[in-house]
Amino acid sequence: MVELAELARKILASAPPGDDVEVCVGRAVETSVRVHGGQVESLTVAESHAVGVRVVTGSREGHAHAGSFDADVTEGLVGEARDNASFAEVDERVGLAVPDGVAAVPVDRWDPTVESTSVDDKIALAVALEAAVLAADPRVRGVRASVYGDTRSERVVMSSTGIDSHTVGTMASLSTSVMVDDVDGGTRTGGAVDAARGPVGLDVDKVADLAVIRGLQLLGAVAPSTARPTVVFEPRFAATVLGLVASMLSGERVVKGRTPFADRVGAPIAADLLTMFDDPTDPMSLAAAAFDGEGLACRHVPLLSDGVLDGFLHDTRSARGLGVRSTGSASRSVRGAPSPSHRSLHVVPGTGDLASFIAGIDDGLLVASLQGLHSGVNAVSGDLSVGVEGIRIRNGELAEPIREGTLAGAIPAMLRHIVGVGADLEHQPGGSIVPTVVVDGLTLGGGG
Amino acid sequence: MLDHELVNRTLGTALRTGGEFAEVFVEDKRSTSATLDDGRVEELTSGRDRGAGIRVVVGDTTGFAHTADLSESGLATAATAAAAAARGGGGGVKEVAVRPSAGPAPRPVRISPEDVAKATKVELLSLADAAARGESASITQVSARYGDSRRRILVANSDGLLAEDDQVRTLFSVSCVATGDTGLQTGRESTGRTVGFELFDDADVEAMARRAAGRAITKLAARPAPSGAMPVVVGPGGGGVLFHEACGHGLEADLVAKSASVFAGRVGETVATPLVTLIDDGTMAGEWGHFTIDDEGRPAGHNVLIQDGVLTDYMWDHLRARKEGRPSSGNGRRQSYQHLPMVRMTNTFISNGTDEPDDIVGSTESGVYVAQLGGGQVNTATGDFVFGMTEAYLIENGEITEPIREGNLIGNGPEVLTRIDALGNDFSMGSPGTCGKDGQGVPVGDGTPTLRVTSLTIGGTAA
Numbered sequence: 001m002v003e004l005a006e007l008a009r010k011i012l013a014s015a016p017p018g019d020d021v022e023v024c025v026g027r028a029v030e031t032s033v034r035v036h037g038g039q040v041e042s043l044t045v046a047e048s049h050a051v052g053v054r055v056v057t058g059s060r061e062g063h064a065h066a067g068s069f070d071a072d073v074t075e076g077l078v079g080e081a082r083d084n085a086s087f088a089e090v091d092e093r094v095g096l097a098v099p100d101g102v103a104a105v106p107v108d109r110w111d112p113t114v115e116s117t118s119v120d121d122k123i124a125l126a127v128a129l130e131a132a133v134l135a136a137d138p139r140v141r142g143v144r145a146s147v148y149g150d151t152r153s154e155r156v157v158m159s160s161t162g163i164d165s166h167t168v169g170t171m172a173s174l175s176t177s178v179m180v181d182d183v184d185g186g187t188r189t190g191g192a193v194d195a196a197r198g199p200v201g202l203d204v205d206k207v208a209d210l211a212v213i214r215g216l217q218l219l220g221a222v223a224p225s226t227a228r229p230t231v232v233f234e235p236r237f238a239a240t241v242l243g244l245v246a247s248m249l250s251g252e253r254v255v256k257g258r259t260p261f262a263d264r265v266g267a268p269i270a271a272d273l274l275t276m277f278d279d280p281t282d283p284m285s286l287a288a289a290a291f292d293g294e295g296l297a298c299r300h301v302p303l304l305s306d307g308v309l310d311g312f313l314h315d316t317r318s319a320r321g322l323g324v325r326s327t328g329s330a331s332r333s334v335r336g337a338p339s340p341s342h343r344s345l346h347v348v349p350g351t352g353d354l355a356s357f358i359a360g361i362d363d364g365l366l367v368a369s370l371q372g373l374h375s376g377v378n379a380v381s382g383d384l385s386v387g388v389e390g391i392r393i394r395n396g397e398l399a400e401p402i403r404e405g406t407l408a409g410a411i412p413a414m415l416r417h418i419v420g421v422g423a424d425l426e427h428q429p430g431g432s433i434v435p436t437v438v439v440d441g442l443t444l445g446g447g448g
Numbered sequence: 449m450l451d452h453e454l455v456n457r458t459l460g461t462a463l464r465t466g467g468e469f470a471e472v473f474v475e476d477k478r479s480t481s482a483t484l485d486d487g488r489v490e491e492l493t494s495g496r497d498r499g500a501g502i503r504v505v506v507g508d509t510t511g512f513a514h515t516a517d518l519s520e521s522g523l524a525t526a527a528t529a530a531a532a533a534a535r536g537g538g539g540g541v542k543e544v545a546v547r548p549s550a551g552p553a554p555r556p557v558r559i560s561p562e563d564v565a566k567a568t569k570v571e572l573l574s575l576a577d578a579a580a581r582g583e584s585a586s587i588t589q590v591s592a593r594y595g596d597s598r599r600r601i602l603v604a605n606s607d608g609l610l611a612e613d614d615q616v617r618t619l620f621s622v623s624c625v626a627t628g629d630t631g632l633q634t635g636r637e638s639t640g641r642t643v644g645f646e647l648f649d650d651a652d653v654e655a656m657a658r659r660a661a662g663r664a665i666t667k668l669a670a671r672p673a674p675s676g677a678m679p680v681v682v683g684p685g686g687g688g689v690l691f692h693e694a695c696g697h698g699l700e701a702d703l704v705a706k707s708a709s710v711f712a713g714r715v716g717e718t719v720a721t722p723l724v725t726l727i728d729d730g731t732m733a734g735e736w737g738h739f740t741i742d743d744e745g746r747p748a749g750h751n752v753l754i755q756d757g758v759l760t761d762y763m764w765d766h767l768r769a770r771k772e773g774r775p776s777s778g779n780g781r782r783q784s785y786q787h788l789p790m791v792r793m794t795n796t797f798i799s800n801g802t803d804e805p806d807d808i809v810g811s812t813e814s815g816v817y818v819a820q821l822g823g824g825q826v827n828t829a830t831g832d833f834v835f836g837m838t839e840a841y842l843i844e845n846g847e848i849t850e851p852i853r854e855g856n857l858i859g860n861g862p863e864v865l866t867r868i869d870a871l872g873n874d875f876s877m878g879s880p881g882t883c884g885k886d887g888q889g890v891p892v893g894d895g896t897p898t899l900r901v902t903s904l905t906i907g908g909t910a911a
Contacts, residue, residue: 039508335493445675
């Protein structure tokens, strides 16, 4: 088997002196099982390879990547990246990461049960999940997918500027999407996912129960009429919405003036209930990591303290653009350039939980699904307009379910109108650790 | 791309433990992309991906393995892994002899992007940047992207099929930000075709940049979109993505088979107004969703899905078609050799009607005119969809009036089909798209003439 560090060193050594060269080498071994009707529909077992080379020469940057470790493919990468750099324009912000003295916090991301668990046992998880969903309620009409997947991955980032990082990790997940018959002959759906470092940490019954509950709670849903309810985001949706906020705090957006928060450091941009930071060094986060995508140590990055903007997430390039230091927040695939991003969003818990929030709301909406996030959010202006399903809250109680609704507003205004941050922290599959969040100021639209 | 004897031996290895069907998919893809942002050419990237995906089918189970190692031993290892994954019983040696199909030949491109100097590609970015900035002082940011790819594929299977294709695609997009009283507004324009660098014989990047800038500038003066149900007129080419999402996905045979489609069991039924004929056509030369053979080696097809309002057929891949004892419709596609093929759309469109576009708007008392839709999403099991509107206007007293911003369209696919009451004679294809399904993205095209939906819900922020 090819040793990644050795391959990276070999490619680095092949570069002519004078240029700054960074090599990123990755390998992933995946198992993926899809089950339908109690049988394996497909089983994928595969190993994939990737090599990315970045060259910085005379403040110009070029890239080349390949999905193979074959010598005939990898040996041309440095030359190709150099050639590409010659067509880029001079940009003083360009530069590779340089070791900054921050020690990496070791994180154990390896669960040996990913490798030691037999394929049969992995299949059994997906089969059991489908069976549990089908047995849960007579109104369940079918299961669109019952999927188990895991990966073992390894990555080396090495550069001529002294970066030398090596990370390994495992991840396993179980997910399903259930279809439920509605009274009008239509279909409602519910989905759930669980993730852990390995198959042993996955909870089949929890995933099945959640998916079915989420499908059933929308039975009889109607189109809403236009209103401005208090909106309750359970932790999984709070993670989505606050993730949008964090993406607007990317240093790259600040450098390019593409966020409404560019000039607001030190100013309140959210209600004082919200304190939020990124911390991949927390081993409890599934996105925990010792090194970022450029090989710098991951670290605690304050974002909002009592609603006041602390700062931004930076990689080397955005930090150079603002004359600050990288926050170790470079995110990247082997195939492309890094960009700053959050990994493990944390919200400091407040008080209350889902039930207590609902009890205190006269006119509200409990969100059950959000649709169209990839097209409905304008991170430049902060405007938001997405599809929503949910359950209306009236006089402190859950009322009628709604579908074909839209939720629209502006993210900056929504942040100022946060009226509740719960104590009910939940670990999300994506790595965030967040509680229920309640906001005012969004418009619910619909044809009802 | 791969010696035919080696292909035969690999298929034989894949079937050694009793598989019923085996397939080798080999891909060699080279790509170039360049981006300009903030007035500077930022990143030039070259990519090379080469490998093989091998699948083995036993009963209803598919075993799949992929490898970047195209040597005899690399392929044998992957074939053995795929066979083990499919759990073939049986045993014995199966011999396979593939033969090149007499199918369509790859469509040659006139100017291979590999033969075009990088400097020439980069120059396009600078032209677009200057043109957008020249449009107005309110254009504060411009980003542009050039991309090309050459994807050579070979598909061989145990039915003896052997087919190859050479797919070249070229893409250009430009995005602008305008700054004004209403904050920062964005506008975008893109073109992409399954052609070589001759794309730019027709596509004028400066004109594209000016259109993108115009969209952003228009939105500076736009008011927030209204909320509620109202008539919606969709402009030519602007609404194909609506039918891709709202109807197309529900006509994919794999979703139909799992009853995860609202159109399951409805062939022969009237599902739309008689104005509607919906077609998926991978043979449309040059379009973004065009190819000669699909990723299972079948020739691309012209498939009528809805004829004059009646559901006529679904789209099929090899597995689903084999189960039903019918031919594939040439809709088996995959993102790369690392993915299993499944039923996917190609170029999906509503064919021309007979109404004059001006009459459609003129006969609309009040409503919304959508010139360009953004990305969308559908829940195929329910048909519920949502879309962003990237360029839209109010219709008042039969005239297009003020621009509106930041709203989305929401509705239900099957319901929309029954609410189309006017169809224009001005068919146009829309912008190139990437369709996502189960985590795989493939290039797709779409198109429509001007059309009116009697009632759709707009979700805006205006009270």
